[in-house]
Amino acid sequence: MVKFLSDLENCTLCEWRCGVDRLNRELGVCRVGKPKVASAMLHPAPPESYTIFLAGCNFKCLNCQNWSIAHFPDSEKQIRGFIEPKVLGKEAYEAVNSPKGISMGADRIFFSGGSPTPSLPYIEEVVKEARKIGEIKVNYDTNGFLTLDSLKRVIGFTNSITFDIKAYHDIVHRALTGAPVGPVLRNAKYVAEKAQEKLWEFRVLLIPGISEGEIKPLAEFFSEIDSSLPLNFLAFRPNFVMSDYMGASQELMKRAVNIARETGLEKASFSGLTDIPGKIPEVKLDDYAERAEFAEDIARKMGCVTHPRNCGECPLKNSCPIKNYNPDKNENI
Incomplete structure (x- = not known):
């Protein structure tokens, strides 16, 4: 057993705290065994970087943009697999400092997914190997569902963190991701206040x-912490289980920015392609509880059996119909 992977013998890296021995073929909610790289490339999206996509995720989002990566191994995607940290660290460092990397303004390694959290000890080793060669920045993209101990480890080796939040209300967050929102908000507050x-x-x-x-x-949650916190609203585009759902309108995105600024946030913005056509049932959604039920119904139609959704206690967590869904092979719902 490789020493830096010892955390995986009793895995509690994220808030599912599954406690499984991933090195001995036991799988938790994320269904990730030994960390594997899905792909890696120079990427222009801010911050410009050499982005390493790790296979697997501890969420099962209905709208997953990177479903073939996030739902590996169930997606059956062809990936690069396990790469020795020394090899990947050298590859990333050289890419950032290559003529192409320099011309696009890349200045860091960006770890994404899926979710990089199930691969945290591997990522730490890759960063260590890259920094043996020379100084380099690191960005960590998180869905926020780390244990506090894991978050502190991330803060320890990163230069920047991009933090995705799906919802504020627990029932909405569960409906979309299958996970509770409490740890996500706790960690968002910790980053905002401590890092x-x-x-x-x-x-x-x-x-x-x-x-x-x-x-x-x-x-309001962010404004009460610090009005200078940067908040970017991302425009939904049809994906995965929701591949025939309508995209976010420009009107919605502008309204979100205005609402955020009215609460006192000084750095509210939006990004992404808007007004992508699609279907949306003619339903009256007056409050967040009704909206959560609407999302739950989408999950229910896909075969989800826990309501509110709770992937950690689901009897189908090792044969999840959502995680096994392949929009390339199935008809849209």
């Missing part, structure tokens, strides 16, 4: 109808 100098931005995906009741409470 704000490392925060690149908080990001909130806006799904028409479902997410609209989350805008104001999330903005």
Whole structure:
């Protein structure tokens, strides 16, 4: 057993705290065994970087943009696999400092997924190997579902953190991801208060109808901590189980920014392609509870059996119909 992977013998890296021996073929909610790299490339999205996508995720989001990576191994995607940290660290360092990397302004390694958290000890080793060669920055992209101990480890080796939050209300967050929101908000608050100098931005995906009741409470949550916190609303585009759902409108995105600024946030913005056509049932969604039920119904139609969704206690967590869904092979719902 490789020493740096010892955490995986009794894995409690994220808030599912599964306690499984991932090195002995036991799988938790994320269903990740030994860490594996899905792909890696120079990427222009801010911050410009050499982005390493780790396979697997501890969420099972209905709208997953990177479903083939996040739901590995169930997605059956062809990936690069386990790469020795010394090899990957050298590859990343050289890419950032290559003529192409320099010309695009890349200055760091960016760890994403899926979720990089199930691969945290591997990531730490890759960073250590890269920094043996020379100074290099690191960005960590998180869904916020880490244990506090894991978060402190991330803060320890990163220069920047991009922090995605799906919802403020627990029932909405569960409906979309299968996970409770409590740890996510706790960790967001911790980063905002204890490591704000490392925060690149908080990001909130806006799904028409479902997410609209989350805008104001999330903005108020951040504003009460510090009005200078950067908050970027991301425009939902049809993906995965929700591949025929309508995209976020520009009107919705502008309204979200205005609401956030009204709460006192000084750095509210939005990004992403808007007004992508699609279907949305003619339903009246007056409050966040109704919006959560609407999302729950989407999960229910896909075969989810826990309501409210709770992937940690689901009897189908090792044969999840959502995690096994392949939009390339199935008809849209």
